[in-house]
Amino acid sequence: MPYTFLEKCSSTGDIFVNGERVTVCTDRSLLAALLAAGVECDLFCGIGQCQRCVVRVDGVRRPACMVRATAGADVILPAAPRRGDRESS
Numbered sequence: 001m002p003y004t005f006l007e008k009c010s011s012t013g014d015i016f017v018n019g020e021r022v023t024v025c026t027d028r029s030l031l032a033a034l035l036a037a038g039v040e041c042d043l044f045c046g047i048g049q050c051q052r053c054v055v056r057v058d059g060v061r062r063p064a065c066m067v068r069a070t071a072g073a074d075v076i077l078p079a080a081p082r083r084g085d086r087e088s089s
């Protein structure tokens with residue numbers, strides 16, 4: 001049987017990422033759960049300081065590294081920068 005990330009979870013649940021159902025581990029941060037499920041996320045510090053992992057969870061902007069993954073959550077990822085977009089300063 002092939003190894004999957006879900007085998008290490010003590011609990012799993014479905015969340016919605018940009019409207020798509022994704023099964024994640026619910027025993028860890030949302031950022032860790034998203035990354036383990038193969039969802040690309042920006043990150044740097046992992047302790048809520050850099051704000052690079054900010055997503056919208058049930059309509060509220062939150063750093064994904066500071067939010068627990070909760071079944072049923074509606075997560076909206078920030079739009080990826082497109083080629084030619086300028087970074088705001």
Ligand code: FES
Nearest residue numbers: 046048050051065
């Ligand atoms: S990775 Fe820095 S705030 Fe989440």
